[in-house]
Amino acid sequence: MITIKALLVLACIISFAQASSPAFPSCVGHRGLPKQNPENTIRSLQHAILVGADGLESDVRITHDGEVIMMHDTTLDRTTNGTGLVTERNWSGYVEYLKTGGESVPKLTEVLELLMREENRDIWIILDVKDDNPIEILDALASVFNLYPNYDFTAQFHIGIWNEEFFMRTRKVLPGFPTSFIGSDISLARVLFDKVESFNMEFIFVFSDQTGFFDEVKSHGRSVFVWTVNKEKDMHEAIKFGVDAILSDYVDRCLRVRRRKGGKGLALEEWDENNVGVEWD
Ligand SMILES: *[C@@H]1O[C@H](CO)[C@@H](O)[C@H](O)[C@H]1NC(C)=O
Ligand SMILES: *[C@@H]1O[C@H](CO)[C@@H](O)[C@H](O)[C@H]1NC(C)=O
Numbered sequence: 605m606i607t608i609k610a611l612l613v614l615a616c617i618i619s620f621a622q623a624s625s626p627a628f629p630s631c632v633g634h635r636g637l638p639k640q641n642p643e644n645t646i647r648s649l650q651h652a653i654l655v656g657a658d659g660l661e662s663d664v665r666i667t668h669d670g671e672v673i674m675m676h677d678t679t680l681d682r683t684t685n686g687t688g689l690v691t692e693r694n695w696s697g698y699v700e701y702l703k704t705g706g707e708s709v710p711k712l713t714e715v716l717e718l719l720m721r722e723e724n725r726d727i728w729i730i731l732d733v734k735d736d737n738p739i740e741i742l743d744a745l746a747s748v749f750n751l752y753p754n755y756d757f758t759a760q761f762h763i764g765i766w767n768e769e770f771f772m773r774t775r776k777v778l779p780g781f782p783t784s785f786i787g788s789d790i791s792l793a794r795v796l797f798d799k800v801e802s803f804n805m806e807f808i809f810v811f812s813d814q815t816g817f818f819d820e821v822k823s824h825g826r827s828v829f830v831w832t833v834n835k836e837k838d839m840h841e842a843i844k845f846g847v848d849a850i851l852s853d854y855v856d857r858c859l860r861v862r863r864r865k866g867g868k869g870l871a872l873e874e875w876d877e878n879n880v881g882v883e884w885d
Contacts, residue, residue: 636648637657647707695711
């Protein structure tokens with residue numbers, strides 16, 4: 605009798621432990637795997653997927669002739685052999701021939717095609733639409749998605765916006781897509797409190813928030829993503845805080861930390877230093 609009772613108690617404890625085991629965050633490759641590849645290139649995004657990223661983050665800009673490309677800065681100078689503002693350069697005849705660390709500058713269509721592949725259907729991506737873009741870039745994004753009318757991108761693509769104006773335009777021209785508020789300022793985030801599906805914020809502001817904003821966000825079923833978390837101790841902190849996604853330049857590090865905490869990830873022994881390419885800068 606005692607044995608059966610003890611077993612029942614044990615079973616309860618086990619099922620309770622399982623039910624209350626923490627949900628682990630997604631590990632997201634910020635601009636792909638940018639320390640080993642030129643940032644925001646297809647190679648960089650693919651490399652992040654190869655090491656086990658759950659998601660990706662990349663930035664969009666629009667050229668003078670209306671092509672949406674993957675580029676962080678307003679100008680071409682830092683990452684390519686070109687010069688000048690992206691908005692003042694044509695894709696056709698100029699940007700199409702530029703090199704970024706030996707790679708070409710990807711068009712958004714290439715990223716769509718990467719994520720449409722059968723083996724990448726469970727990978728999601730945040731497109732960072734910086735607010736120093738012309739707002740019409742959102743209409744251009746919609747046109748690019750419309751090139752593939754038979755594919756539903758809304759399960760994989762999150763539209764990242766920095767202000768309310770961009771949010772409203774996104775809802776109008778990209779209905780059905782989840783939106784993510786990007787920023788550092790909690791008071792700006794509050795404006796979109798009940799509107800966006802997720803908040804993608806600089807991690808120090810999340811961890812140091814005293815206003816209870818993130819408890820409110822979570823209790824309303826919205827997600828919290830943090831960037832750019834590169835140190836292991838901050839990754840531990842993010843897991844403890846209960847964020848939904850960690851954006852990192854070292855997505856492999858995120859996967860290892862998560863694995864060590866008991867989540868799905870990358871064990872040290874699975875890591876092949878020879879297979880990760882060279883440092884790129
Ligand atoms: C950048 O490099 C590529 C490859 O060498 C070359 O074809 C292209 O003309 C260069 N562009 C500029 C603006 O220097
Ligand atoms: C860009 O292309 C347009 C045509 O779409 C052309 O009129 C313009 O001169 C080009 N600008 C540059 C800087 O090459």
